[in-house]
Amino acid sequence: MSFYTSLSGLKGAQTDMSVISNNIANAGSIGFKRSKAQFGDIFASSPTQSTKMIAGQGQRLNGISQQFTQGSYESSEKTLDMAIVGEGMFVVKGDPPREQVTYTRNGAFTATPDRNVIDSTGQKLQLLPVDASGNVTNNTLAGAFDFVLPAGAPSDPTAQLVNVSIGLDGLVSATFANGEAQVLGKVAMATFPAMEGLRPVGDAHWQSSGESGPPTIDAATNGPMGALRSGALERSNVDITEELVMLIGAQRNFQANAKAIEGASQLSQTIINMR
Structure with a gap:
């Protein structure tokens, strides 16, 4: 024995x-x-x-x-690089037909030639719709949509995009060559009742499971979601x-x-x- x-x-x-x-x-x-x-x-x-x-x-x-403790941060010169100060996770969606939704803390996002904002695995970052005051109007997965950079100003398509800014609350604003500004939405984030129950799928991505419970979808600065810091990345813990x-x-x-x-x-x- x-x-x-x-x-x-x-x-x-x-x-x-x-x-x-x-x-x-x-x-x-x-x-x-x-x-x-x-x-x-x-x-x-x-x-x-x-x-x-x-x-x-x-x-x-x-x-x-x-x-799921907080990792340290490093500065970045890219606006689309984002770090989360809190418990939230970015919501990303894969390509059709599956369009699988996963969650990540890897905030290294880039823009593709067709202007989609994707993560390191090619999945598209999701935004939540907002009203004129910047308040979220639909905080569900069904209401989220792909983050796509506009090619031109709403009133003048020939006026090119010159700047994109992301606030602490995840509000994404675009500025164009003619001085016009457009609010695109807020970065969708998720938290779970039991974070330890998330199923890892690699590349700092997780899927929800029965042990993690269903996700709560909302924008940054709401509850435990935390704040977003544009121009920074979260390193491993x-x-x-x-x-x-x-x-x-x-x-x-x-x-x-x-x-x-x-x-x-x-x-x-x-x-x-x-x-």
């Missing part, structure tokens, strides 16, 4: 090292959120047995939880020093369990060789 007990410890330490290694590998990834492996002990006995005479049977992986210390601990746990297996093997060999 001691073989299997130590084997469970080996597997746990190996999983822990894999999670920590993934955190370290993504220390430079924009919007990445570190993960942490959580373990529990295994104990089994019959109802009539005294637990005072029974040892535990090892450990098991309870789950790998994501840590990985602390290299902390991860390296945890990696050393996981390595020592692996070595200790391997030593326990070696001791059990020597004991078994001694008993088998007895005459």
Whole structure:
């Protein structure tokens, strides 16, 4: 039994090292959120047995939880680069026919030749409609629409776009060569009842799941959404020093369990060789 007990410890330490290694590998990834492996002990006995005479049977992986803490920020010279100060996430949508909706903290957005604003995976950033006062008129996924930069002013299509500004509340305004200004909408953001339940799909993108609960869609500065900072990017929340210390601990746990297996093997060999 001691073989299997130590084997469970080996597997746990190996999983822990894999999670920590993934955190370290993504220390430079924009919007990445570190993960942490959580373990529990295994104990089994019959109802009539005294637990005072029974040892535990090892450990098991309870789950790998994501840590949605705030990452540090770096300045950028691009208006379409955005960082979130709060718990919100950007809402992006894929191409037809699926038009899959995902959520991200990676605010490195760029404009395509057809003037769509997309993220690093090619998905389109979503905006919420607003009225003349800048108030959101529809805060649902169905009411959101693609962020498309206008080619010309509403009253004069020949007047080219010269500037786009994004406020702390996510209000997107466009200015044209003839001095005319146009409000395009507010950047759509989402929060969830249980952020740790989001399903990661890579590239700092997540999907909603039954464990995360349904998204709450709104603009920045509303509730826990946080504020938007144009011209900045959020780096990963990985602390290299902390991860390296945890990696050393996981390595020592692996070595200790391997030593326990070696001791059990020597004991078994001694008993088998007895005459």
